[in-house]
Amino acid sequence: MQNIARTRPSLVRLALAGASLVLASAALADSADAFNISISQALQHDDNLYRLADGMQPFGTGPRGDTISITSLSANFDRRYSLQTLSASVDLARVGFDTWDSLDYSTRGGRVRWDWAVGKRWTGLLSVRQDETARGFEDVSTRRESSINRQRAVAAEANYWWHPDWAGGLGFEDFSSTYSDAASQTSDYEARIGKVKLTYRPRSGNTLALVGRLTDGDFPRRQPGILSDDGYRQTDWRVEGAWQLTGHSQLNGYLGFTRRRHPNLSFRDYAGITGRLTHVWSPTGKLGVTTVLRREIGARDDLIDNFVVTRALSVAPVWSLSARVTLQGRVEWRERDFRGDPGIVNAALVSQNDRTRFTSLAAFYTPIEALQLSLSYTLQSRDSDLPSGDYAARGAALSAQYTF
DSSP states (O other): OOOOOOSSHHHHHHHHHHHHHHHHHHHTSOTTSEEEEEEEEEEEEESOTTOOOTTOOGGGTSOSOEEEEEEEEEEEEEEEETTEEEEEEEEEEEEEESSOGGGOEEEEEEEEEEEEEETTTEEEEEEEEEEEEEOOSSSOOOOSSOOEEEEEEEEEEEEEEEETTEEEEEEEEEEEEEESSGGGGGGOEEEEEEEEEEEEOOTTSOEEEEEEEEEEEEOTTOOOOSSOOSEEEEEEEEEEEEEEEETTEEEEEEEEEEEEEOSSOGGGOEEEEEEEEEEEEOSSSSEEEEEEEEEEESOGGGTOOSSOEEEEEEEEEEEEOSSSEEEEEEEEEEEEEOOSOOTTSOTTOSOOEEEEEEEEEEEEEEEETTEEEEEEEEEEEEEESSGGGOEEEEEEEEEEEEEO
């Protein structure tokens, strides 16, 4: 596997080293520090690993399913020092495939965050993070090696509270996304995001903010062509907030207007409403339902970095049967509109839509405080404008996590 392209390596390496130092120091600190280490092992089976249509097999003759082993280690630290809050984490994982062992991979992630304050007037944050995730086969099913998406971000923000309830602020984020495999590297991109914010936070603890964002994005490995562009400029105006509606429900997220412009291909331009709203309803101490409604451009959690408009609705109930047993479900309906840059998905198709439904059910058992066991079942299906893009996949997983 080729090395992942390294963007701003020195700063991120320094941050990860800092996270390790903070975590090592925390391990020697007193018990009041919020420091923990977790190890976990999971076994899962997927009956359609490459997300192929019915009747198709990987590379013509290969088996459709596989059993996957996931071993992970994470360390987390979070502590408040007077007006300052410092948090850090390191996450390591090793994933192995029983049949398609050429897909084996490892990931490394970490972050350091400092929520700072100077007196009663100034607050802000400084953060550095790295996340690595294996890309699924929903859009590219011809790889014999895993494609690792590495995301790095450096962010800073400062707010001035001229009134106990009101603040004005500025922020900046330098973001990059790279892929480990050569076939996906045309989707590598970098973004510089500037932000201005007006925040209202009454004594109730609720928060509302008017936010303006300007994003300058580049695809450094892509040449402008008939169907693709090498950059974009995006403007967002949002209302963000977290509001306790009643004693049993809370609404948080953002709603706004997004305008994206491309330097060479104006027919890729987009303007419209975007947002992500999360409603949490807890009618009793044992029952809760989380509902998420979103409409986004190139949503990062879809692992599609090109211009894709995503609309999705998810409902996730959770039921605590007892102090040791919890049931959790989730259903998501998602539609992706490739009206923008199709990029690596299908370079010959100007317009494409797909509709995906994801259903999961999981049971969690905590025999002792430090140990959690889980059993889950998932069902995923997609209906695409491309006949070869339709698929159905089922999976089951068993996992154990120990925290100390």
